[in-house]
Amino acid sequence: MGLNGLEDRVFDAVLFDMDGTLVDSTAAVYRAWARWAVEHGVAEEQMRGHDGIPAASIVAKFLPEDQREAGILRINELELSDTGGLAVLPGAAEALAALVDAPNAIATSCTMPLAKARIAASGLAAPTVLVTADQVEHGKPAPDPYLLAAERLGVDPARCLVVEDAPLGLQAAKAAGCATLAVVTTTAREKLDADAIVGDLSEVRFEPGADGIRVRPAA
Known part of the structure; x- marks a missing residue:
């Protein structure tokens, strides 16, 4: 399985959506x-x-x-008041673990209190940079969340890879100038417009290196 050319690129940071991408809420x-x-x-x-x-x-x-x-x-x-039944999606914990020493962030449409509650309920080890809807003037599908995440990481949005599950989130990522990887966890494949599409994060692996981060098909 190829990634439609994403595997040939080097990124400065990976920016994740949360609900539907990292956790099933x-x-x-x-x-x-x-x-x-x-x-x-x-x-x-x-x-x-x-x-x-x-x-x-x-x-x-x-x-x-x-x-x-x-x-x-x-x-x-x-x-x-209701975080019952949250589950970490396949490959999500492994993806965050692989990037623990590399620039990465979560940009979510949740508010900060809700994002923290869901992260805690899921048990995920979240990145240090967490951008929430209450921190930006315009939420997704506007580019603001991903632009702010890139700014906080000190990287160019054009050198970021966004991982998303929703069409409007992908729209936000593209408007920010980011490359996009979609996961088919909440939306039918044919409704996702991304540079590459996979079933979930278990189908890829992230490889940080001295020159940046690469994404590869899982072995």
Whole structure:
């Protein structure tokens, strides 16, 4: 299995999405948003298709401006109170371990408290750089999260590889000028637009070296 040319490139940093890329939080997310939708009179089918979008942006789609602050506080409360069933996705722990001494970061649409709660619940050893939706003016699909992650690592976004599972997250990465590797964990392969696509992180390995980081197909 090749990686459509990614294996021939050298990167200064790897930037990971979190939910759906490193951890499977699907059940917890669904439970929280399903309850929120019932409480706010939103039909369940209207909640679909928002993978990778910050909660504040989703709330803004359904509630008038004077109710949004309360709506955001409520979904944050629901998500923070439910981290049951989180699981580390295949290859995620190994990927982070391989990059422990190399520049890498997580850029997530979660808020900082929720990101820390999910990381703790999963048991992952997270990178030191963690960019969350409450740290940027515009969340995904805007490029801001990945631009800030690259800035904090002191690297050029054009020399970063982003690992994502969601179309809007990939859109954010491309807008930031990053190379993209998609994992087919939450979205059908044909809906993912990336430089290379794999089933999950167990299908690749990261190799830091003196000149940078390479990504290879797993043996």
